[in-house]
Amino acid sequence: MSSSPLVYQELIIVHVGGRGTAVAAFNTTNGQLKWSAANGPAGYSSPTMMNVAGKQQIVSVTGTEALGIDPSDGTPLWTYAFPTPYACNTANPVSINGDVFISAGENHGCVLIDVERVDGKFEAKEHWASVNSKSVMRNEWQTSVLVDGYLYGFDNVGAAGPTTHLTCIQATTGKPVWRKTRFGKGNLVLADGKLWITTMEGELVLVNVTPDGYEELGRATLFAKTRQSLSIANGRGYIRDNQEVICIKLR
Template sequence: MRTLLSLIVFISALPALHALDWPQFRGPNRDGVSPDQGLAAGWPEGGPELLWTAKGVGGGYSSVATADGVLYTLGDEQDACYLYALSAAGKHLWKGRIGTPGGHRKYPGPRSTPTVAGGRVYALGQQGDLVCFDIKTQKEVWRNHLGIDLKGAMMSGWRWSESPLVDGKQVVITPGGREGAMAALNTENGAIIWRCKPFTDRAGYSSVIIREIADRKQYIQLTGESVVGVEATTGTLLWQAKRKGRTAVVSTPVFHDGHLFVSSAYNVGCNGFQVNYDGNKFSVKQTYMHAGSAGMANHHGGVVRVGAHVYGSNGNRLSCIELATGKVLWNEPSAGKGAIVVVGDKIILRTERGPVSMVKATPKAYEELGRFEQPDRTRSRAWSHPVVSHGVLYLKDQDTLYAYNLKK
């Protein structure tokens, strides 16, 4: 009887366990918000407990995806870029070849994060190889090349960095170029379902998000030329706002309650837009713009929304801006430039120079709650986004993955 009761309790807990997974870049909703709750309100001196480290996860700047007790990431070895699967204890389970390693001369390695859905893993290497693996068999199912097969084109030379979006039976990706900048592929075999033909921008480095506007599910994407909304089912271009970026446009758009926020570095800054629907067609208008670092010139650490405000790095500062109006509420230089994740009302900022800090997500003022140094830092910049899943903070630093206990 006791065994039966234990089994019932375990099965009933499965949905809750899955709800804490982080199956894709920036989490379940691609917004940098962790579903975890009830974690420690602060850190002791020296930081949270280091649970384990795992080496052999390859060079580069990929982040981590978690699903069903398995961790996934990408990394370069000398012969290839690989997908790695590890247990929740950091033990290597299996790996699969993605494509050629390397990439940018000064900053080689993959930048994309794998996506886990429907018993499969979808991964994009820096050279344009999009590969689907079956988790059970650990075998490759299909592959496409964004440059060769989809005739894609990039805005600059930092190589493909987008993390694939899986929506039902579609893998949504942004190869860029004249054939249609956004494409939906069949999850089963990689065949093209649709291309958004009127959308011909070169691909940037941002990843697509799903949002529903006026009861129409659409994919929102930012490039170096514009920000767009594409109908999920047909690939129809619903709206487009011109917005010029420079060199590299990386951060994922933020959308909430009709308000759209986008940001990029290289002295460009941030813009606010309002997306409307009049019952016949969509329209989009700019509501504010902050040039350069006057508001938020976010490089690649991402922007998060907590309530009515957005937070993100602005050069070497951490900034807070009111989403609807663009009002800058604070701009803190001591925080440092980095990538962020939100857990409850707290931001975890992983700076590119190494320190990791916890900051209260409040528009009132910058309030730091803790800070620690990751041990054995490499000389490379820490660009991999932090992940919080099942009470654990994951930090990838090139060939090493660190796991920290954030539970009370």
């Protein structure tokens, strides 16, 4: 399991993989299986709790599809096919006004899924899609962030290729807004109105969050190579690189 578990009430929900067990929930006290759902291989993405079409549910991206699950009993509420090479769905889903944004690298692309409740049942369909080699956003392993109607994230070109752009798009339309070409691979988190980006080469890059264009505020080489994102708490940043765990004073 490469994804992070989701804790909900007395349950811990994880990707397992297999027939009827793509997603499973276990009791946090005794480890007993509470429920399992969906078929197919496990994804690298983490199960995420969000409100979709007016209902709180688990949204999971397995190796072959995105689906909504009732957290109380594991009932699948809706599915949307999203097969990728090597079952490599890694980025987490993002909630956008009750819809669900998913993205994958390996030259795959992204989709905004429109989920509606019709006659008591959930229906999932494409709101907009941008897939294959001309996609506007191909998150290889990094989850995009949503700010004021815009998605900011990494667009990786090719099958795990070396070229990666830092990109801003309109969330509800998929329209490209700006792109910092060949920015390089990294990870990002949102804090204090800024993108805190950790690159694979060991740099911490601070970028202003604005749809007006790429605005770099500063950068410094502070750690060894890493694919990890920065964790921020109480004015300090924590990151694990290839050698150690580092604490950085941010204030």
